[in-house]
Amino acid sequence: MTLNLRAIRAIYLFEMARTWRTPLQSILSPVISTSLYFVVFGSAIGSRITEIDGVSYGAFIVPGLIMLLLLTQSVSNASFGIYFPKFLGTIYELLSAPISFIEIVLGYVGAAATKSIILGLLILATAWLFVPLRIEHPVWMLAFLVLTAVTFSLFGFIIGIWADGIEKLQTVPLLIITPLTFLGGTFYSIGVLPPIWQTLTLFNPVVYLVSGFRWSFYGIADVDVGISLAVTLLFLALCLVAVWWIFKTGYRLKN
Amino acid sequence: MQSIISVANLSKTYASGFQALKRIDLEIRRGEIFALLGPNGAGKTTLIGIICGIVTPSEGRVLVDGHDIVTDYRAARSMIGLVPQELTTDAFETVWATVTFSRGLFGKPADPTHITKILKELSLWDKKDSKIMTLSGGMKRRVLIAKALSHQPQILFLDEPTAGVDVELRKDMWQVVRSLRDSGVTIILTTHYIAEAEDMADRIGVINNGDIILVEDKVELMRKLGTKQLTIELQKQLDAVPDALAAHRLTLSADGGNLVYTYDTQSERTGITALLAELNHAGIRFRDLHTTQSSLEDIFVDLVRQDR
Numbered sequence: 158m159t160l161n162l163r164a165i166r167a168i169y170l171f172e173m174a175r176t177w178r179t180p181l182q183s184i185l186s187p188v189i190s191t192s193l194y195f196v197v198f199g200s201a202i203g204s205r206i207t208e209i210d211g212v213s214y215g216a217f218i219v220p221g222l223i224m225l226l227l228l229t230q231s232v233s234n235a236s237f238g239i240y241f242p243k244f245l246g247t248i249y250e251l252l253s254a255p256i257s258f259i260e261i262v263l264g265y266v267g268a269a270a271t272k273s274i275i276l277g278l279l280i281l282a283t284a285w286l287f288v289p290l291r292i293e294h295p296v297w298m299l300a301f302l303v304l305t306a307v308t309f310s311l312f313g314f315i316i317g318i319w320a321d322g323i324e325k326l327q328t329v330p331l332l333i334i335t336p337l338t339f340l341g342g343t344f345y346s347i348g349v350l351p352p353i354w355q356t357l358t359l360f361n362p363v364v365y366l367v368s369g370f371r372w373s374f375y376g377i378a379d380v381d382v383g384i385s386l387a388v389t390l391l392f393l394a395l396c397l398v399a400v401w402w403i404f405k406t407g408y409r410l411k412n
Numbered sequence: 413m414q415s416i417i418s419v420a421n422l423s424k425t426y427a428s429g430f431q432a433l434k435r436i437d438l439e440i441r442r443g444e445i446f447a448l449l450g451p452n453g454a455g456k457t458t459l460i461g462i463i464c465g466i467v468t469p470s471e472g473r474v475l476v477d478g479h480d481i482v483t484d485y486r487a488a489r490s491m492i493g494l495v496p497q498e499l500t501t502d503a504f505e506t507v508w509a510t511v512t513f514s515r516g517l518f519g520k521p522a523d524p525t526h527i528t529k530i531l532k533e534l535s536l537w538d539k540k541d542s543k544i545m546t547l548s549g550g551m552k553r554r555v556l557i558a559k560a561l562s563h564q565p566q567i568l569f570l571d572e573p574t575a576g577v578d579v580e581l582r583k584d585m586w587q588v589v590r591s592l593r594d595s596g597v598t599i600i601l602t603t604h605y606i607a608e609a610e611d612m613a614d615r616i617g618v619i620n621n622g623d624i625i626l627v628e629d630k631v632e633l634m635r636k637l638g639t640k641q642l643t644i645e646l647q648k649q650l651d652a653v654p655d656a657l658a659a660h661r662l663t664l665s666a667d668g669g670n671l672v673y674t675y676d677t678q679s680e681r682t683g684i685t686a687l688l689a690e691l692n693h694a695g696i697r698f699r700d701l702h703t704t705q706s707s708l709e710d711i712f713v714d715l716v717r718q719d720r
């Protein structure tokens with residue numbers, strides 16, 4: 158099977174153009190709202206909070222905040238990207254084109270992940286201005302960044318296909334991703350929680366993402382980095398299976 | 413000559429349980445303009461949707477130039493351009509961007525010259541940098557046509573292309589369709605303006621309640637099913653058709669001023685000469701004579717009514 162590369166490129170560029178058309182909303186506003194955390198916790202309050210495992214509080218929260226942004230942005234970009242053609246009806250063109258679902262996924266998910274990665278790197282650069290950062294394992298840091306962006310863009314794509322109304326589309330990032338991230342050790346080490354909560358927290362998949370990502374910065378982790386990687390890959394695999402199933406059945410795409 | 417599209421035993425039952433197509437067979441000839449006519453809800457859009465890959469068939473098989481639309485969908489779909497019935501367009505993109513996107517989606521290398529040519533033919537050139545949402549309905553319809561033509565399809569589906577398009581542009585559009593046909597493109601169109609089908613089509617198909625009830629060469633169809641009427645304007649009004657003329661099965665108009673004679677164009681003798689002689693003989697004088705031929709519209713209405 159040969160992929161229709163021009164089609165992937167067409168979808169990818171189309172989606173990226175959508176981002177550049179609204180730079181304020183799609184780039185500037187997430188960067189600024191995340192940076193506010195560095196200003197508040199890094200400079201203002203952070204100095205009064207004790208270091209965690211030898212890392213200043215402002216620096217401690219950076220990996221978690223980048224994760225928060227990666228997750229919410231990936232999910233909302235990818236889900237809106239495919240939801241709109243469904244909503245507007247322009248999906249007819251994707252369905253009647255000589256392409257398979259693979260090209261559609263690569264185009265949409267590729268564009269959403271690219272945008273998240275760009276945002277993640279922008280936030281990282283901004284954080285550098287406010288808090289003392291160090292990155293012990295830069296290659297792993299990039300690997301986690303890319304892997305998370307891709308996995309959650311895939312997840313967002315699935316949500317976009319599943320959603321039959323704008324409400325569902327917004328519910329998932331707001332009611333699931335954001336709480337899980339806040340409770341997933343973005344602002345604290347889960348070691349500070351009472352034992353029962355520590356155990357419960359381990360059911361939160363975001364814990365593994367944040368922990369692994371933070372390890373790539375400071376070499377400290379709540380859970381073993383191997384487990385973090387395994388959980389991320391497992392979630393990626395689950396999303397791939399779901400996408401494959403949608404592809405097989407034409408779920409919510411074809412009559 | 414091998415058909416370019418071959419539909420065999422095709423059925424579609426929607427998830428709601430409604431059966432929109434009932435074991436349809438249809439052959440579309442290479443290079444023809446085929447008009448698919450049928451009342452609202454007959455199944456035209458469903459049939460087109462299946463051939464183009466938007467609707468999954470429940471049963472049956474479709475070949476496009478020998479390629480199965482399910483197992484060999486890439487080859488089949490790359491030959492087809494579709495102009496959908498609904499005005500479904502992007503909103504914020506420019507005309508140029510959306511048409512270029514369509515070409516890429518079909519795997520064709522960028523070709524600004526071709527896209528320029530299409531936009532000019534469809535009188536969209538001065539709108540090429542406008543956002544689609546700022547266009548009128550008729551312009552959006554033409555954008556959809558431009559998108560379908562962007563990848564130089566060999567088969568073009570036009571699902572009610574003239575709905576909401578003004579007279580002038582409709583003419584331009586048919587001009588484009590004719591020149592496409594001249595360059596060898598096969599065209600399948602649906603329309604509720606039956607006069608358009610009469611003007612444009614080489615063959616006519618009529619679908620009703622999910623059944624194809626007729627497929628016929630247009631000229632042949634008009635000849636076979638068409639009837640002619642001779643209207644005789646009388647000098648003096650009559651109260652009833654005179655007994656002497658009963659054999660001709662004439663009808664008298666309500667005001668008694670016209671006699672109407674219906675005859676079959678296919679029969680060897682139309683009986684007009686005899687009728688006129690007998691009128692003369694009966695002493696009925698007439699002022700004028702004229703004939704009318706039934707239109708495709710009349711034929712269509714008859715067919716669909718009979719099928720009910």
Ligand SMILES: Nc1ncnc2c1ncn2[C@@H]1O[C@H](COP(=O)(O)OP(=O)(O)OP(=O)(O)O)[C@@H](O)[C@H]1O
Pocket residue numbers: 412426427428430431432450451452453454455456457458459497
């Ligand atoms: N998604 C769907 N689910 C259930 N029934 C459907 C669906 N789409 C179409 N139908 C039904 O199938 C039948 C055929 O619809 P179709 O759109 O093919 O008709 P059409 O001939 O194109 O009509 P029109 O001239 O109004 O465009 C209709 O009765 C319609 O209600």
Ligand SMILES: [Mg+2]
Pocket residue numbers: 456457458497571
């Ligand atoms: Mg229709």
